[in-house]
Amino acid sequence: MRLAHCSDLHLLSLEGAGVLDFANKRWIGGLNLLTNRGRHHQSEIFEAMIEDLNQQEVDHILVTGDVTNLALEQEFRFARELFGRFSLSPEQITVIPGNHDAYVQKGAKHFGTHFQDFFSSDSAHASNETWPCIRRRGPVSILGLSTSLQTPWFTAYGVVGDEQLERLRTALCAPELEDTLRLVAIHHSPAEPRAHSRIRGLRDREKLYKLLEEVGAELILHGHEHLDLTASLPGATGDVPVRGIQSGTYDAGGGASHKRARYRIYEIADTCEAGKRPTMLGEELRLWDPAGKHFVQEETVRASGSVSASA
Numbered sequence: 001m002r003l004a005h006c007s008d009l010h011l012l013s014l015e016g017a018g019v020l021d022f023a024n025k026r027w028i029g030g031l032n033l034l035t036n037r038g039r040h041h042q043s044e045i046f047e048a049m050i051e052d053l054n055q056q057e058v059d060h061i062l063v064t065g066d067v068t069n070l071a072l073e074q075e076f077r078f079a080r081e082l083f084g085r086f087s088l089s090p091e092q093i094t095v096i097p098g099n100h101d102a103y104v105q106k107g108a109k110h111f112g113t114h115f116q117d118f119f120s121s122d123s124a125h126a127s128n129e130t131w132p133c134i135r136r137r138g139p140v141s142i143l144g145l146s147t148s149l150q151t152p153w154f155t156a157y158g159v160v161g162d163e164q165l166e167r168l169r170t171a172l173c174a175p176e177l178e179d180t181l182r183l184v185a186i187h188h189s190p191a192e193p194r195a196h197s198r199i200r201g202l203r204d205r206e207k208l209y210k211l212l213e214e215v216g217a218e219l220i221l222h223g224h225e226h227l228d229l230t231a232s233l234p235g236a237t238g239d240v241p242v243r244g245i246q247s248g249t250y251d252a253g254g255g256a257s258h259k260r261a262r263y264r265i266y267e268i269a270d271t272c273e274a275g276k277r278p279t280m281l282g283e284e285l286r287l288w289d290p291a292g293k294h295f296v297q298e299e300t301v302r303a304s305g306s307v308s309a310s311a
């Protein structure tokens with residue numbers, strides 16, 4: 001199975017936005033857009049990513065939040081239209097919310113309205129009203145958390161919450177998923193030192209660590225930091241890899257490749273021995289090339305440790 005991971009699209013549409021839309025926390029985000037980082041997120045890059053992904057024969061796409069910038073309804077509508085260009089259906093694409101999608105309280109409602117099909121749980125599992133979403137896809141079970149809530153001004157932290165943690169525990173222990181690779185998708189980085197930040201970290205990370213030590217998981221993918229990050233957390237049957245990724249729409253110019261948009265494809269074995277879980281076979285990184293205005297293969301890593309650079 002080939003599973004692509006991208007994150008932090010920060011798609012912006014101010015079409016029809018009025019002054020009243022900014023009479024809340026959004027004015028800070030609006031200011032941020034005008035002054036620095038926001039200017040470097042380009043929806044054209046996401047359009048190129050969609051075209052590229054449609055050629056890569058992936059089976060599933062995971063997007064770990066911050067689909068929008070200011071949680072305006074027109075941003076969700078714009079994002080949803082773009083997602084319609086994927087050759088995969090919403091059943092084959094999982095989207096979880098980031099803090100920007102919950103920038104103001106209405107954000108969660110808009111996210112639900114426009115992206116419900118992209119996080120609906122399998123009928124055998126939790127109701128669609130609650131997180132995590134639980135989606136079994138081939139050898140992988142995707143357990144998608146929501147850590148996003150409206151936070152006070154100048155903060156961007158996340159919380160899993162005790163009830164969601166209990167539902168996650170149930171899913172991680174579910175007998176019907178015991179032959180799957182358990183992938184926990186989360187917007188906020190759960191690994192130190194990033195998770196520690198009072199401003200933008202994961203407040204109840206210690207509770208998540210305890211759960212992982214008790215019941216384990218095979219892979220955690222996150223966004224939020226706009227950086228490729230590799231870490232691990234102790235799990236019940238071994239360390240759990242934790243991987244973050246740079247934004248899918250970022251290009252600050254200047255050529256520095258670590259500041260350029262990208263996505264990664266993980267290859268996972270379709271079968272496994274009885275009593276075991278499927279393993280990771282390798283991964284590929286595809287990087288935005290601003291000169292060619294397309295994505296190119298940057299690196300391929302096999303589970304054996306061999307690495308091949310871009311063509």
Ligand SMILES: [Fe+2]
Pocket residue numbers: 008010066098100224225226
């Ligand atoms: Fe972000």
Ligand SMILES: [Fe+2]
Pocket residue numbers: 066098099100156187223224225
């Ligand atoms: Fe974020």
